[in-house]
Amino acid sequence: MKGESGSVGTLKRSRLATRERLLDAAGAVFAERGFAASTIEDVCERAGFTRGAFYSNFETKDELLVQLLDREEVKLLERFNAAVSQALQATEPLAVVVERIYDLQPFGADNYALRAELVFLALKDPKLATAYQAAREALRAKFGPFLIAALAARGLRLTVDPIDALDTLEAVFEASVRSSLIAGGSPNDRGSLAARMLPIIVLAVSAPI
Amino acid sequence: MKGESGSVGTLKRSRLATRERLLDAAGAVFAERGFAASTIEDVCERAGFTRGAFYSNFETKDELLVQLLDREEVKLLERFNAAVSQALQATEPLAVVVERIYDLQPFGADNYALRAELVFLALKDPKLATAYQAAREALRAKFGPFLIAALAARGLRLTVDPIDALDTLEAVFEASVRSSLIAGGSPNDRGSLAARMLPIIVLAVSAPI
DNA sequence: CATGTTCGATACACTCACGTATCGGATACG
DNA sequence: CGTATCCGATACGTGAGTGTATCGAACATG
Numbered sequence: 001m002k003g004e005s006g007s008v009g010t011l012k013r014s015r016l017a018t019r020e021r022l023l024d025a026a027g028a029v030f031a032e033r034g035f036a037a038s039t040i041e042d043v044c045e046r047a048g049f050t051r052g053a054f055y056s057n058f059e060t061k062d063e064l065l066v067q068l069l070d071r072e073e074v075k076l077l078e079r080f081n082a083a084v085s086q087a088l089q090a091t092e093p094l095a096v097v098v099e100r101i102y103d104l105q106p107f108g109a110d111n112y113a114l115r116a117e118l119v120f121l122a123l124k125d126p127k128l129a130t131a132y133q134a135a136r137e138a139l140r141a142k143f144g145p146f147l148i149a150a151l152a153a154r155g156l157r158l159t160v161d162p163i164d165a166l167d168t169l170e171a172v173f174e175a176s177v178r179s180s181l182i183a184g185g186s187p188n189d190r191g192s193l194a195a196r197m198l199p200i201i202v203l204a205v206s207a208p209i
Numbered sequence: 210m211k212g213e214s215g216s217v218g219t220l221k222r223s224r225l226a227t228r229e230r231l232l233d234a235a236g237a238v239f240a241e242r243g244f245a246a247s248t249i250e251d252v253c254e255r256a257g258f259t260r261g262a263f264y265s266n267f268e269t270k271d272e273l274l275v276q277l278l279d280r281e282e283v284k285l286l287e288r289f290n291a292a293v294s295q296a297l298q299a300t301e302p303l304a305v306v307v308e309r310i311y312d313l314q315p316f317g318a319d320n321y322a323l324r325a326e327l328v329f330l331a332l333k334d335p336k337l338a339t340a341y342q343a344a345r346e347a348l349r350a351k352f353g354p355f356l357i358a359a360l361a362a363r364g365l366r367l368t369v370d371p372i373d374a375l376d377t378l379e380a381v382f383e384a385s386v387r388s389s390l391i392a393g394g395s396p397n398d399r400g401s402l403a404a405r406m407l408p409i410i411v412l413a414v415s416a417p418i
Numbered sequence: 419c420a421t422g423t424t425c426g427a428t429a430c431a432c433t434c435a436c437g438t439a440t441c442g443g444a445t446a447c448g
Numbered sequence: 449c450g451t452a453t454c455c456g457a458t459a460c461g462t463g464a465g466t467g468t469a470t471c472g473a474a475c476a477t478g
Contacts, residue, residue: 036245052456116329122391129391168406171384182338197377204413261426
């Protein structure tokens with residue numbers, strides 16, 4: 001039945017490759033048209049397959065979305081790991097620390113659209129809601145210690161709940177990215193709302209040790 | 210051709226009524242399932258009509274959305290007008306001023322979902338993007354003077370661009386509403402991120418005159 | 419009361435996406 | 449070199465949503 005003796009090497013490799021291609025295509029198509037408006041055939045076409053490939057690898061469009069989100073979350077965390085560990089060693093002025101947030105590039109246009117879609121779906125589907133909250137939790141776990149350490153290196157400490165501080169910074173950053181995208185600009189514009197307000201907010205929620 | 214001599218009174222009134230019912234239904238259905246996933250028949254069914262009523266009153270689903278957004282924006286501005294003019298007369302402590310923001314109740318669950326959908330669609334459709342920006346502009350025009358006056362009445366002035374201040378407050382407020390909704394709570398929870406952070410932010414962007 | 423018009427309901431044809439069942443080429447293996 | 453298996457392509461049937469064309473009831477009007 002589930003014969004998997006010989007083909008473990010080559011065959012499985014190509015299978016994984018088509019899966020990746022389908023996920024890549026799904027990311028692009030979902031970001032472009034939105035999840036609900038996207039068609040399984042849209043995704044397959046973009047990936048250069050027919051629907052046969054899809055049904056051979058996934059059950060439903062929903063499963064495709066879930067796997068895509070999982071993969072993207074892993075990617076994002078990897079990027080955070082790299083950028084944060086690098087930033088932790090620097091001892092630059094506060095404004096530069098804030099700039100580091102931009103260098104993390106958490107959102108490109110596609111990433112933002114996908115994330116916005118996730119938020120929207122999470123409003124309706126409790127299952128996605130918990131996935132969303134788990135993803136945010138993971139991000140906070142990464143970024144919270146970074147913020148605290150960066151402040152401590154400058155003789156500062158948080159005066160509010162770290163979670164509140166993170167959520168506030170994230171909210172402003174996200175609003176900034178959104179505004180830039182809707183205005184047609186680049187998502188991580190350094191002349192943006194975030195560039196002006198994030199340093200002020202950081203100072204507002206911290207005090208000398 | 211466009212005979213409209215006698216029926217101006219009663220007939221048109223009932224026509225407008227079915228239009229309103231369709232718009233009400235559209236607001237509920239779009240918020241519940243999302244615009245793309247919603248069906249014209251869904252909307253008609255919710256309104257208690259068949260599709261005949263829809264095609265007699267609208268051309269496309271897109272037109273329905275645009276008219277819905279127009280109507281909702283008018284409603285929101287009316288609510289702001291009432292609440293703001295009332296709040297302007299009061300001379301309460303700052304925390305209470307912030308609480309007034311909650312009393313404006315800009316977002317219920319449906320309102321938030323609809324707005325999130327609009328943001329999402331605006332990312333793709335330039336036409337909706339300008340509509341979105343116009344709506345925000347109108348809100349800022351209402352709320353900016355209110356904020357400045359409320360601060361002035363307490364001997365404070367803004368130390369940043371008023372637009373930045375407004376956008377920041379809005380971002381945090383929206384993040385707070387979203388978080389409450391996804392967690393399954395009430396949208397305007399007074400124990401929320403916004404309740405804790407908004408006063409701090411207001412102080413951070415203002416100084417004694 | 420008769421007539422015309424308006425507007426929502428009904429019926430129908432059509433398209434599109436879906437899911438399944440089957441096929442064929444490529445690859446691993448004896 | 450023959451054979452089995454895997455996996456994507458192809459070819460259906462099906463259901464749902466759309467838009468149009470037509471119908472009929474309610475109401476206004478003379």
